[in-house]
Amino acid sequence: MTQITMDLRSDKYYYRSSWLQLIRPMTLTGTLTPVLVGTGIATSKGPIQLDVFIALLFAALLIQAATNLFNDYYDFRNGQDKEKWTLNPSDAHGPPHAVVAYAAGSMLGISIIIGAWIALTSSLWVILAGILGIAFGFFYSAGPRPLCSIGLGETVAFIFLGPVITILGYSVQGHSIDIQIAAISLPFAMLIASMILTNNIRDLEKDSTFRKTLPAILGRARAINILVALLSIAYITVLGLVLYSVIAWQSLAVLLALPLAFRLRWALRINAKRSEEIKGMKWAAWHHWAFGLLFSCGVWIGFLIN
Template sequence: MLQSAVNHKEEVYYYRASWLQLFRPMTLTGTITPILVGTGLAALQGGFRVDVFLAMLMAALFIQSATNLFNDYYDFQHGQDHDKWIADASAARGPAHHTVPYLAITMICAAVIIGFWLAVQSTFWIIPAGIAGIIFGYLYSAGPRPLCSIGLGETVAFTFLGPVVTILSYIVQGYTLDFTIAFVSLPFAFMIASMILTNNIRDIEKDHTFRNTLATLLGRKHAVHLLITLLTLPYLTVLALVLAGVVPAASIIVLLALPAAGRLRWSFRKGASRPDELSGMKWAAWHHWAFGLLFALGVWL
């Protein structure tokens, strides 16, 4: 009944917040920082092309932004997040609900065009990788069984906003895939998975009635234990990379992000209040930004 009502009134609903918030800018670190580090590693090995770097960054941002748009669009269709949408156009600052997919498709088309240019400039392996990223980004939220509703949200993010984007930003600079860049990508895989898991732990009560996220499948206690593991592994990986001489010693600067990780963990302590849990996603985003930018700074220095 709710689904029918939403579909019937779909065209009169508008995004309550601004266009900028619709793109979820705090999550875009999942694309920006791995590309900075992948390109930085290329620079360490002999140089990089600024135009290729900027094109890779824009294409990846378009795909991630489109994924975010599809997520908000389909969440509303599935009866979720009604507080984000309002029927009064004069009180809204964002687009109409039914226009969101068109905007997302436009961004994907732009990413495809840039991707073809990158393929000509570097390697055609970017084409199948980009296509896979677009398909999984769409299936993350769309369809009768979205990937985020069957416990695969963290896995998809781990793969495409960890190894895939980091490795691609390296090989488009003219270098070949090797174990070095694969290991360098792992901290970002753990970090983005921790962001998705944080979101799912926060929404356990809301999600358990209609979808099975990894957090609902594990239960809050075990999901928090997994979150602690995902918050610890990026630091251990960077330490190992420094000791192995893969990244500069300056990369140890990532330890300055530990207070944000601690605050995120505190948000999900036993007996945490609901406002504390709601603040967890904010701290997950700040932690990813801090860790990623510090890691990039350590590599580029």
């Protein structure tokens, strides 16, 4: 551990993969689709400010991308994922370790400027939401006791990539927060929590030396049961919202994502091969993309038709 710290201070390590891998674009649907749905619901109630929508989306994506960068940065500092880094620049396609932190900090800085403009344009409470989002995004991985290391990773994602970002997409267009938009945000909360939980189930053994994640606290079997519950509630919530005419019936297109949910669960079955378990995270990401985009399309198509 001492040797790693010394090498990090002298910037000797380089990321083996690319910047794209560091940013993890497959996870960015956690921000993209809630903003699309929140804005779609706002559109059904009146005209929207396109510039505010684009600004919010860009700022939110920057915060999530920065969180991903900090996650890899601090994981390595804490002695994890050493295979992702190399001392030989010719073996690397990504940046030096120290540059990752500067890039993440720059992303947060830009998002703060954009957030201030959004707040002045719409509502000042955006500042509070932005400050909390940035703080929790940073301390998710940073600090002596990162939130992800004490079993709070799923909870943080549930709150900020579920209700908070969906409601922001809606409220910055000039609408008051109500029970309907809160209910519409629930599927996204369930989905992102399921993705974090899948990652923690996959990394249960690896994380045992540093993190006390939810699967480590509850055990693998119980964690998988919670995962199934999260996925099930996401679909049940959409069905209920359609049944009570809160959203258009076209939103039932999310049912097309069910095969991916089943595939995810199959990858984590008892006696599954380690290679299948590792691929479970990819299935979780693909499921989030499919569900989120289908939900977004359903909301927007329903608005345009109706």
